[in-house]
Amino acid sequence: NAGVTQTPKFQVLKTGQSMTLQCAQDMNHEYMSWYRQDPGMGLRLIHYSVGAGITDQGEVPNGYNVSRSTTEDFPLRLLSAAPSQTSVYFCAARGLGNTEAFFGQGTRLTVV
């Protein structure tokens, strides 16, 4: 019962580098989302997807890209990392209707 799996757990990037945060779920849930968690700011929605091939922007989408080619995977791409993107990133999966969202363990990203 893996649920939602995020990789890597920790990452240090230099300013300007690009990288992809991986997220995979094995629950066959339609909805997947990416959040960033910063002190005093809570969990802010970056991008979300309501199904394969469909994505939309959340509250803080700038500097991030997503795609959803399969139900299982929802990678988050940082195109050109900036220090302001230093944060803890969480991926979540959720079934149809207003149901429980299941979160991964998070990726702690530091941009220097």
Next chain:
Amino acid sequence: QQQVKQSPQSLIVQKGGIPIINCAYENTAFDYFPWYQQFPGKGPALLIAIRPDVSEKKEGRFTISFNKSAKQFSLHIMDSQPGDSATYFCAASSTGNTGKLIFGQGTTLQVKP
């Protein structure tokens, strides 16, 4: 813009006390209001949730109170224990857009022995 506002940011209570965390929302289309609990180094996990057709929901020591007219809801933790020390998030979503779960700013709770 912050669609869900949560307070206080931090809270310290003694064991057995009743911490109360408050949230307010703006979007009247929201019709699902969950609370999530997060321990250090872990992802958030669902604690309890309420829909606006009821004013209160209890699960064990955790109670949600909901005031639809004021667009506010709160979490009460009865007989709090040191193991309840965690960060708590309120959230909201609407049936028409359940891909979008919007969270409050979070409250860090410390329960002293």
